[in-house]
Amino acid sequence: MKTENNEFLKILTKYQGILHKVSLVYFRNKSDREDILQEIIYQLWKSFPKLKNKDSIGSWIYSVSINTSLSRIKKKSLVEYRDTVPEISDGLSDLNKAVKDDISEHLLNAIHNLDDINKSVILLYLEEKSYDEIAAILGVSKSNVGVRINRAKKILKENLKYLNYGK
Amino acid sequence: MENNELIKLWKTVDISKEQKTEKELMLLLKFKARSILYKHSAILIASALISLVIITLLIIASFKRFDDSLFIINNIVLGIITLISLIFGISSWYRLQKSATDKPVKIWLKEKITLLKNSEKSLASKLPFIFIPFIYFLTVLSIHVYFENIQFADIFKDEESVFGLLVGATVGLFVSFYVFKKIKKQVSENLAFLEKLYGRL
Numbered sequence: 001m002k003t004e005n006n007e008f009l010k011i012l013t014k015y016q017g018i019l020h021k022v023s024l025v026y027f028r029n030k031s032d033r034e035d036i037l038q039e040i041i042y043q044l045w046k047s048f049p050k051l052k053n054k055d056s057i058g059s060w061i062y063s064v065s066i067n068t069s070l071s072r073i074k075k076k077s078l079v080e081y082r083d084t085v086p087e088i089s090d091g092l093s094d095l096n097k098a099v100k101d102d103i104s105e106h107l108l109n110a111i112h113n114l115d116d117i118n119k120s121v122i123l124l125y126l127e128e129k130s131y132d133e134i135a136a137i138l139g140v141s142k143s144n145v146g147v148r149i150n151r152a153k154k155i156l157k158e159n160l161k162y163l164n165y166g167k
Numbered sequence: 168m169e170n171n172e173l174i175k176l177w178k179t180v181d182i183s184k185e186q187k188t189e190k191e192l193m194l195l196l197k198f199k200a201r202s203i204l205y206k207h208s209a210i211l212i213a214s215a216l217i218s219l220v221i222i223t224l225l226i227i228a229s230f231k232r233f234d235d236s237l238f239i240i241n242n243i244v245l246g247i248i249t250l251i252s253l254i255f256g257i258s259s260w261y262r263l264q265k266s267a268t269d270k271p272v273k274i275w276l277k278e279k280i281t282l283l284k285n286s287e288k289s290l291a292s293k294l295p296f297i298f299i300p301f302i303y304f305l306t307v308l309s310i311h312v313y314f315e316n317i318q319f320a321d322i323f324k325d326e327e328s329v330f331g332l333l334v335g336a337t338v339g340l341f342v343s344f345y346v347f348k349k350i351k352k353q354v355s356e357n358l359a360f361l362e363k364l365y366g367r368l
Contacts, residue, residue, distance in 0.1 A: 033185075107173070126174055157173075
């Protein structure tokens, strides 16, 4: 049990970037991100003993992180489907601490204005995951991945234009 | 904007400040695991205590009115329903908590949707609608008979008692139906949210 816990912690330390990035695209507020980080760690720890394929640890971490985030959004009713892009809110001051410059802040704003599924699609695309990996994480067919990415990218670019970046 | 530019932009997002050491991660895990354990224990202990108090009171009342067989039958039925509700409530709560997230997003969403749909359709989800007003009515009867110090069979002979019971039972029924309607609405909203997400994949 102790060896398993140590192994889990080593993996978690190595792959924690995934957790931070998923929480960053789903939650604007720092305290929400800290809460979800704890919840994801707990969910990962719970399902770690059942993890059979240790070659696809990254995909497993992405799936658990995205599912836990979606679950939290549902619980907290943070879901917002928007037809138009809202102005940058004051709530982004927390986010400013996590991102270093205006450019990445603009990109994060544009991602936050995507719907919850496109947030995952675009995150996996920006993380340069292969179509196979994206298909495995999202549970969709490989042929579907390209369509989803193109759609999400198109909306992201429109959002960026609206925010006066990337004309 | 070129696609590569998006990826380059993404690489400027700095998460280094959020990185944690192995020790910090361990502390976060311990804290979360402990808080979940406390929450589970609190729910378990509170439900068990409430049920225990109800059953003890029913037993005491029954012993004090040992001559009234209808009153004793009423209390036994109440006690059994309380026990069944306790076991059923705890087991379904644990079943919901066990839901695993280590699956591809679409499969996980499908499982959640099926779980909610099944629980909506199942007899178990409809039972509280029958049980709660029933428990409420039997409890009101039991309390009324005990404190008015009358025989259970006499209750329906007294006009005042019947009127009080009817008013009490009607109010109780409305409150319980209102609460369950609210719960059902919340479940439907959750289901609609998950189906919307699933439809987008």
